[in-house]
Amino acid sequence: MFSFFKRFKKPADEPLDTSAEETAEAADEEASAPVIEAELDREPAVDAAIPADAPLAADPEPARETATPVAPVSSAGEAPKPYWQGRTQSQWVRGPETDEASEEIVPPPEPDAAAKKSWMSRLKHGLSKTSSSLTGIFVGAKIDEDLYEELETALLMSDAGVDATEFLLESLREKVRTERLTDASQVKAALRALLVDLLRPLEKSLMLGRAQPLVMMIAGVNGVGKTTSIGKLAKHLQSFNQSVLLAAGDTFRAAAREQLTVWGERNNVMVIAQESGDAAAVIFDAVGAARARKIDVMMADTAGRLPTQLHLMEELRKVRRVIAKAMPDAPHEVLLVIDANTGQNALAQVKAFDDALGLTGLIVTKLDGTAKGGILAAIARQRPIPVYFIGVGEKVEDLQPFSANEFADALLG
Numbered sequence: 001m002f003s004f005f006k007r008f009k010k011p012a013d014e015p016l017d018t019s020a021e022e023t024a025e026a027a028d029e030e031a032s033a034p035v036i037e038a039e040l041d042r043e044p045a046v047d048a049a050i051p052a053d054a055p056l057a058a059d060p061e062p063a064r065e066t067a068t069p070v071a072p073v074s075s076a077g078e079a080p081k082p083y084w085q086g087r088t089q090s091q092w093v094r095g096p097e098t099d100e101a102s103e104e105i106v107p108p109p110e111p112d113a114a115a116k117k118s119w120m121s122r123l124k125h126g127l128s129k130t131s132s133s134l135t136g137i138f139v140g141a142k143i144d145e146d147l148y149e150e151l152e153t154a155l156l157m158s159d160a161g162v163d164a165t166e167f168l169l170e171s172l173r174e175k176v177r178t179e180r181l182t183d184a185s186q187v188k189a190a191l192r193a194l195l196v197d198l199l200r201p202l203e204k205s206l207m208l209g210r211a212q213p214l215v216m217m218i219a220g221v222n223g224v225g226k227t228t229s230i231g232k233l234a235k236h237l238q239s240f241n242q243s244v245l246l247a248a249g250d251t252f253r254a255a256a257r258e259q260l261t262v263w264g265e266r267n268n269v270m271v272i273a274q275e276s277g278d279a280a281a282v283i284f285d286a287v288g289a290a291r292a293r294k295i296d297v298m299m300a301d302t303a304g305r306l307p308t309q310l311h312l313m314e315e316l317r318k319v320r321r322v323i324a325k326a327m328p329d330a331p332h333e334v335l336l337v338i339d340a341n342t343g344q345n346a347l348a349q350v351k352a353f354d355d356a357l358g359l360t361g362l363i364v365t366k367l368d369g370t371a372k373g374g375i376l377a378a379i380a381r382q383r384p385i386p387v388y389f390i391g392v393g394e395k396v397e398d399l400q401p402f403s404a405n406e407f408a409d410a411l412l413g
Contacts, residue, residue, distance in 0.1 A: 130373035203386070211330070215331040248261070256303070302319060340370045362385055
């Protein structure tokens with residue numbers, strides 16, 4: 001089933017110049033708890049892309065006691081706008097209503113065949129360097145030990161890792177023996193089925209509507225494309241009638257705030273930004289603004305950092321704690337953006353950030369042109385955190401929800 005984020009036809013956007021992020025400067029020293037709370041009580045940060053006539057409530061809406069979302073009703077008593085709740089890839093559930101005259105919620109239309117074919121073409125082209133080393137092995141091959149050795153080399157070269165490689169080869173040997181496969185094409189199909197089964201736990205849809213706002217914290221190392229991914233994701237969310245607010249929490253990189261503001265202008269979404277100051281304070285203000293305006297999704301950008309920079313990792317923990325002060329059950333999603341080209345280093349990043357923050361999902365970028373597409377198999381074996389999205393290019397439509405079947409087809413189809 002085509003994941004719900006694919007149920008619309010994306011407009012063709014001009015690619016944004018997304019140069020690699022500069023190395024983050026040394027973070028300011030951790031302030032004491034009283035100083036943090038005093039900082040958070042100051043005036044809200046500058047709203048960089050909020051329309052001049054947008055009303056700002058004096059006090060944030062109190063936190064909900066339960067996670068059950070309630071359809072917002074404007075002060076003028078207008079009917080609640082559509083929103084999504086409890087979606088799966090095959091089931092659509094209508095949320096609670098407070099007005100019988102509210103608009104009927106209808107799932108977005110399935111993308112046409114041309115849009116789906118275009119995405120699969122881009123995915124296969126992006127993974128062609130990885131797939132060529134795998135698919136070429138089966139051309140005119142005999143089912144013998146040499147075939148398994150070539151497969152082992154190809155999987156390791158794709159950065160699938162030793163664990164995933166041994167698991168796939170042992171399972172393949174067993175499948176060939178029990179099903180008495182004698183043709184190379186049959187072995188290839190068997191490997192594809194095993195790869196799908198391995199990657200299936202990573203396939204999970206992003207659930208919207210379970211909180212208002214749904215607070216998403218985005219992290220990652222320098223240069224992986226966090227800010228760009230946030231801009232693309234905001235465009236996707238808008239296609240599902242979700243209002244979005246962005247928080248420019250990267251206060252170290254000079255161009256980060258301006259880059260996020262550009263995305264805000266392109267997508268016509270609000271951006272909370274500040275020229276300098278504490279990242280946690282900026283994001284705290286953004287949560288309050290999102291609650292006051294009844295925004296559906298608030299995404300917080302954070303400064304790039306390496307897992308070995310312990311003081312910067314501690315700052316991320318502080319950001320998470322401060323978000324919880326602003327909204328007790330937040331953040332609802334903690335996403336890590338990883339660059340597929342870094343291979344096994346990406347797996348190390350997943351482990352480090354997960355240990356520090358408790359990740360709920362991944363966004364894998366720069367799969368186009370990589371020879372290390374096997375990294376998803378390594379993640380599935382050692383740290384199976386859901387992969388919400390994969391990116392194969394610079395355009396908005398090049399960021400799509402992850403599908404195990406589509407990924408396996410692109411590698412072995």
